Amino acid sequence: MAHPAGIGSVKPDGWAYQRSPMIVYWELTNACGLACRHCRATAMPDPAPGELTTAEAIALLDDITGFADQAAGEALPHVVMTGGDPLRRADLAELIAAAQSRGIGVSLAPAVTPLLTRERIRWMKDIGIQAISLSLDGSDAARHDGVRMVPGTFDATLEALDTAAEFGLPVQVNTLVTATTAGDLPAIHELLARHTLQQWSLFFLISIGRGTELTELAPGEAERVLIWAQGLSRTSPFRVKTTEAMHYRRLGAAALLRAGKSKEEVEAHPMARAFGIRDGNGIVFVSNTGDVTPSGFLPLAVGNVRESSLVSLYRDDPTMRSLRDPRMFKGRCGACEYNDWCGGSRARAYAWTGDVLESDPLCPYQPKGAR
Numbered sequence: 074m075a076h077p078a079g080i081g082s083v084k085p086d087g088w089a090y091q092r093s094p095m096i097v098y099w100e101l102t103n104a105c106g107l108a109c110r111h112c113r114a115t116a117m118p119d120p121a122p123g124e125l126t127t128a129e130a131i132a133l134l135d136d137i138t139g140f141a142d143q144a145a146g147e148a149l150p151h152v153v154m155t156g157g158d159p160l161r162r163a164d165l166a167e168l169i170a171a172a173q174s175r176g177i178g179v180s181l182a183p184a185v186t187p188l189l190t191r192e193r194i195r196w197m198k199d200i201g202i203q204a205i206s207l208s209l210d211g212s213d214a215a216r217h218d219g220v221r222m223v224p225g226t227f228d229a230t231l232e233a234l235d236t237a238a239e240f241g242l243p244v245q246v247n248t249l250v251t252a253t254t255a256g257d258l259p260a261i262h263e264l265l266a267r268h269t270l271q272q273w274s275l276f277f278l279i280s281i282g283r284g285t286e287l288t289e290l291a292p293g294e295a296e297r298v299l300i301w302a303q304g305l306s307r308t309s310p311f312r313v314k315t316t317e318a319m320h321y322r323r324l325g326a327a328a329l330l331r332a333g334k335s336k337e338e339v340e341a342h343p344m345a346r347a348f349g350i351r352d353g354n355g356i357v358f359v360s361n362t363g364d365v366t367p368s369g370f371l372p373l374a375v376g377n378v379r380e381s382s383l384v385s386l387y388r389d390d391p392t393m394r395s396l397r398d399p400r401m402f403k404g405r406c407g408a409c410e411y412n413d414w415c416g417g418s419r420a421r422a423y424a425w426t427g428d429v430l431e432s433d434p435l436c437p438y439q440p441k442g443a444r
């Protein structure tokens with residue numbers, strides 16, 4: 074799964090996550106021509122039975138308009154159409170047009186397969202797709218294709234990146250961070266710096282789906298990567314962010330506080346636009362069959378859009394509500410003075426302990442309140 078450019082972290086003023094997510098990640102299909110070693114969706118060559126029909130998908134878009142009162146100037150969530158490979162949905166153009174006609178902005182997370190042609194990328198720009206995401210997991214073909222499991226994907230990814238830049242289509246590049254890929258991150262950054270992109274997201278592996286075949290970093294190693302990324306973010310030609318490593322924000326905020334900034338000044342800093350966004354708080358996920366989960370990496374369905382309104386499930390489900398309240402968190406995340414800005418990966422807490430409210434095991438921080 075991917076998180077397109079500039080939309081996973083920009084918190085407009087006054088956005089209230091208890092009322093509306095900023096982003097709905099919508100897995101249009103789990104069909105995909107790749108078989109990535111970490112795939113959350115455990116993607117298949119052909120669509121699984123039970124995918125939402127076109128009519129059901131359009132009903133979901135109608136439902137999403139209920140998140141905001143557009144007449145009163147409220148903004149609707151952005152929809153990221155992901156997969157699997159969203160290009161495998163025959164009605165993709167119809168769904169994009171239906172979303173846009175309802176005032177819903179759309180980004181795409183296509184897989185890099187022969188379907189992602191130069192013409193298709195130009196089409197995305199022409200129809201008003203706001204951004205796309207591409208995955209790059211190695212600094213050379215052997216490393217990247219070893220994760221994506223299809224030879225030639227490395228070269229095709231860089232070609233797609235350059236084509237998107239040529240047409241002025243913003244790109245977020247996602248890179249998987251595991252015990253195997255962490256040492257390659259500086260070389261990947263060096264490679265990306267020779268291309269044009271808006272944002273680089275370091276996705277810290279969570280062991281779900283096919284991701285259980287790979288190894289997560291140990292907390293101390295993850296901390297070193299995050300400190301390195303914080304330093305890099307000051308000089309990188311593109312924005313550097315993380316996915317499912319929310320404590321990146323703790324490091325950034327702590328550096329500002331050490332430099333003498335007040336809490337108010339930290340909250341006014343551009344980095345604060347990402348504060349608070351985590352599984353179920355600011356984001357929500359809809360699977361190809363309509364199951365609603367707090368994120369794509371937290372496989373705890375709170376309902377299905379075939380039976381319930383996504384708006385009601387997001388706002389009112391008790392699990393979803395608890396994910397938005399740091400006072401409910403347990404252990405170190407519960408005691409942490411940063412838990413409103415960070416809150417940890419609820420998905421990783423669930424993967425490791427079975428409890429969405431437990432501490433994020435990837436974060437080694439010892440909160441003042443827990444000492």
Ligand code: SF4
Pocket residue numbers: 319320323405406407409410411412415416417418432433436437438440
């Ligand atoms: S202890 Fe939890 S809330 Fe605090 S920085 Fe670590 S992950 Fe974030």
